[in-house]
Amino acid sequence: MISLNWHYTVIVIFFTLLWLLILWCKQPKEAKTKHPIKAASDRKQHPIRTRRKPAWVTDELIRLKVHMPKAGCRTLALTFNRLFAHRGESVGKTFVAQTIQQHQYEIRVLQRKIKNRPAYEVPKGKYWGIDLTQVADTHRHQHTLLGICEHHSRLAVTLKRLPNKASITLLRCLLEVIEQFGKPQIIRTDNEAVFTSRLFRFGLWMLSIRHQTTEKHCPWQNGRIERFFGTFKTHIKQILIEDAVQLDEQLTTFCWWYNRVRPHQNLEGRTPAEVWLGVEPPKTRHWRYVSLWQGALRGFYAPPT
Template sequence: MRLFLGLFLVLGFAAILVLWSLNHRRRCQSFGRRKRSGSSVVNYRFTKKPDWVPKEIIRMKALMRDAGCRSLADTFNRRFAHAGTTVGKTYVSDTVRKHRYEILLLRRRLKNRPPKPMPINKVWAMDLTGKADATGQIHSILGLLEHGSRVNLCLQALPDKSSLTLLRCLLAAVERYGKPECLRTDNEAVFTSGLFRFGLWLLGIRHQPIEKGCPWMNGRVERFFGTLKSKLDRWEVDSLQQLNDALVPFRFWYNHVRPHRNLDGRTPAEVWKDDDLDFRPRTESWFAAWDGLLTGYYLRV
């Protein structure tokens, strides 16, 4: 009798374990299912994402360097939730961790990619820099650059940094080269004054101030000033007039002698005039100024 009772208890306990195991497996399989009203189970939570999803997350992380995984997931879902594709913070974190090297390479390629070509004489960039003379007095230098060709339209040391002085220089450039559609500047007070904006409105030029703390948004003129300062810091001037006299050969060297990498090795003046000297007869002359700081071959038809 005791043996029969013990066997019964063992079989009953085993049956309970089998039933619990089957129920647990069924619950695990149904975890993460999403149901819709009037229909059966549609999909699972942990289904494999399409191949374009991790590629897009890698691209977003390369573009949004400081964004966290939650921010990337929210941005991705805002863009693609209408198409039925969403991601979570954990998925984004795993993707970023597994593809760190790819993100680094993509970020480097995006940073060093050449800018897209632009129409000529559509957008101008204006900015100010300074140069100290032998007495320590700092003179303001105005630079005006055309975006499409990178040609320098105005390079002048100014007696003052007023809005009226800048408008006079701008008007002289417009009379000589034509009127652009937009003028891009930073947010220095002289560029955001009521007089300067009113003058642009009278000229019919749209003002494009960049965002505060984002000098790269006006990168073409900033890069131009970088080229200028690398030479001008090694050149000594005594007065405002001498500085203006020194800027004349630099402007000629920059526009007509120095080839630009982002212009396929052409000079800004050649792109401005749409001249291709590779297949046309030309003459050449050696150009040197500033005691050898500015050198190169000047090619002309």
């Protein structure tokens, strides 16, 4: 009797569990409990549809990347949003990254185009770029140099060592150069103390020369004299300067080579002296090979006949 009741109990429990299993399987899928992370991953993702950006947005991002090559995508996005907020357009860093990645060729082409574009035309004798630099000799003594570049022809008007940086010394050198090359209309300098002193500005006013100063920390606004100094320092590092007397001789040699031997890219292959004098390159067979500064300055020179 007891054995029979035990068998009935097992059968009832089995069918009860089977009935509960069938009911659980018939429940809808949404009612089944799952792990929250797994449920989120199984959820069907619908793509978000956004409005396509106008073509000018891509062009402006390419232009910003060219002018700001070291800026990141977030910086470029913030800059774009500031510049074009009035047009109702904004971009995110993801869109900027995708645009830059897809237009690498266009960015390189625009970079080369901007780098090789011809400089703007300047009338002869209108602008002079003036700046100071320093050169150290073998005894680690710093010599102050004055450089003046004429903007039309890129002529190195002077490259001279100064005994000091006083305004009166600078004006004295400027008067000597004006006596030889004429007076410019405008002189452009940076904001160094010697150029912004009252004496220097008063001297330019007495000479009826307009004084222009670049913005602070913007050396490219006086780019011609800065480029001249860049060429000079690249070559002066290849030789040793013993003292001030030797430096004066080397400065004279460099100015002659720069003005009369070295062809300039922005002058269509002519030298600054040829543009300043208004003559064409000589068509002659009598060219002389020039090697100065122990081979640091090289080129070909045609002596005047």
